[in-house]
Amino acid sequence: MTATVPSWIAEITIEELENDPSPFYARLRDEAPLAYVPALGCWVAATKDMCQRIAGSDDTDFEGVITPAGRRTFGDPAVLDANGAQHDELRAMVDPGLQPSEVDRYVEDLARPIARRYLAEFEDTGHADLVAQYCEPVSVRSLGDLLGLHEVSSDKLREWFHKLNVSFTNAAVDDNGEFANPRGFDPGDEAKTEIRAICDPLLDRWTTDPDDSALSHWLHDGMPPGQVRDREVIYPNLFVFLLGAMQEPGHAMASTIAGLFTRPDQMERVIDEPPLIRRAISEGVRWTAPIWSAVARRNKQDMTIDGIHLPAGSVVMMSYGSANHDETDYGAPSRYDLDRTPIPNLAFGAGKHACAGTYFATEVVRIGLEELFEAIPNLERDESQEVDFWGWGFRGPTTLHAIWDV
Numbered sequence: 001m002t003a004t005v006p007s008w009i010a011e012i013t014i015e016e017l018e019n020d021p022s023p024f025y026a027r028l029r030d031e032a033p034l035a036y037v038p039a040l041g042c043w044v045a046a047t048k049d050m051c052q053r054i055a056g057s058d059d060t061d062f063e064g065v066i067t068p069a070g071r072r073t074f075g076d077p078a079v080l081d082a083n084g085a086q087h088d089e090l091r092a093m094v095d096p097g098l099q100p101s102e103v104d105r106y107v108e109d110l111a112r113p114i115a116r117r118y119l120a121e122f123e124d125t126g127h128a129d130l131v132a133q134y135c136e137p138v139s140v141r142s143l144g145d146l147l148g149l150h151e152v153s154s155d156k157l158r159e160w161f162h163k164l165n166v167s168f169t170n171a172a173v174d175d176n177g178e179f180a181n182p183r184g185f186d187p188g189d190e191a192k193t194e195i196r197a198i199c200d201p202l203l204d205r206w207t208t209d210p211d212d213s214a215l216s217h218w219l220h221d222g223m224p225p226g227q228v229r230d231r232e233v234i235y236p237n238l239f240v241f242l243l244g245a246m247q248e249p250g251h252a253m254a255s256t257i258a259g260l261f262t263r264p265d266q267m268e269r270v271i272d273e274p275p276l277i278r279r280a281i282s283e284g285v286r287w288t289a290p291i292w293s294a295v296a297r298r299n300k301q302d303m304t305i306d307g308i309h310l311p312a313g314s315v316v317m318m319s320y321g322s323a324n325h326d327e328t329d330y331g332a333p334s335r336y337d338l339d340r341t342p343i344p345n346l347a348f349g350a351g352k353h354a355c356a357g358t359y360f361a362t363e364v365v366r367i368g369l370e371e372l373f374e375a376i377p378n379l380e381r382d383e384s385q386e387v388d389f390w391g392w393g394f395r396g397p398t399t400l401h402a403i404w405d406v
């Protein structure tokens with residue numbers, strides 16, 4: 001197979017993708033929408049059409065799977081990696097508290113005070129790194145409190161998702177298909193040990209004293225009276241949440257602000273007219289998909305797609321960040337534009353494994369941005385500092401320095 005891989009694909013490295021996946025994926029969309037990428041040890045679907053066709057055939061031609069680095073990070077059974085009845089059962093565990101009607105019941109009381117609290121810490125200072133001081137804390141505190149992790153500090157939750165991210169995206173493989181950087185899993189292993197040490201006593205408590213926290217529901221819902229769900233089922237899915245669900249609303253918020261910073265006229269309109277925030281977010285996650293390329297599918301049978309032979313069991317990464325820049329649907333895709341036709345994008349995936357937290361995440365980001373723009377209507381980018389985006393599995397600004405007159 002390697003013999004047939006064009007050299008520009010064979011030579012790509014994960015470091016290059018982490019810094020800026022765009023040029024490589026633009027060429028893939030053009031020349032090889034379904035391609036085997038040796039550095040990743042798997043196939044990549046780069047166009048919107050290819051991602052939709054593959055993710056849309058969940059449970060027929062394809063099934064959900066996570067990459068080897070993902071499995072090494074989360075363990076089994078993780079909802080991303082489960083199919084059929086097991087997947088239904090895990091979704092039945094995580095979905096109920098994330099249903100829109102349910103989220104509407106609690107999200108204002110949950111997220112607005114959190115946003116206010118973090119703003120109060122810096123709104124009078126005239127400057128902030130919005131990633132570290134606002135987007136990440138609002139994201140982790142909202143989900144942390146929903147899960148029942150009130151006692152775990154926001155900084156600890158941020159540390160956990162950073163470490164799990166390093167581990168999950170440590171995807172590089174050598175010529176034998178072995179992990180190229182086995183030590184890259186150490187941070188994730190450290191985080192998981194600490195997560196279990198902190199959460200075991202909480203799960204003990206919820207076992208005898210259930211409450212309305214999501215993790216208490218994960219233990220009890222759908223179980224016969226007197227029984228709780230096995231922790232070895234809970235933990236892999238808690239790790240999934242402690243990575244993606246903790247990190248990505250923060251990425252979504254930061255990318256939306258960074259996008260608006262590139263269009264000061266549009267920023268001004270959104271600040272003046274808060275109902276525009278929903279559209280600003282949807283364009284923000286189209287522009288820089290927080291889950292840029294972190295989920296995959298595997299085909300059950302040998303098949304041929306657009307003349308490309310895909311042997312049974314091939315792992316295909318869904319490059320949603322690339323799909324969201326597909327020139328077929330989006331003119332000048334690398335430009336943030338509040339006014340573009342809001343064609344649905346793939347930031348939240350598609351098919352059976354589409355994001356369970358779509359509504360919750362969007363609501364947390366909406367509330368966060370409403371409070372930010374209300375408190376600091378004269379927010380501007382600090383032009384003396386760079387905005388660096390990082391990541392290929394998950395992507396967003398690493399820092400976002402802002403200034404305002406106080």
Ligand code: V55
Nearest residue numbers: 240243244245291294295
């Ligand atoms: C994904 C989602 C996650 C995660 C890792 O969709 C990958 C991909 C919601 O959490 O932790």
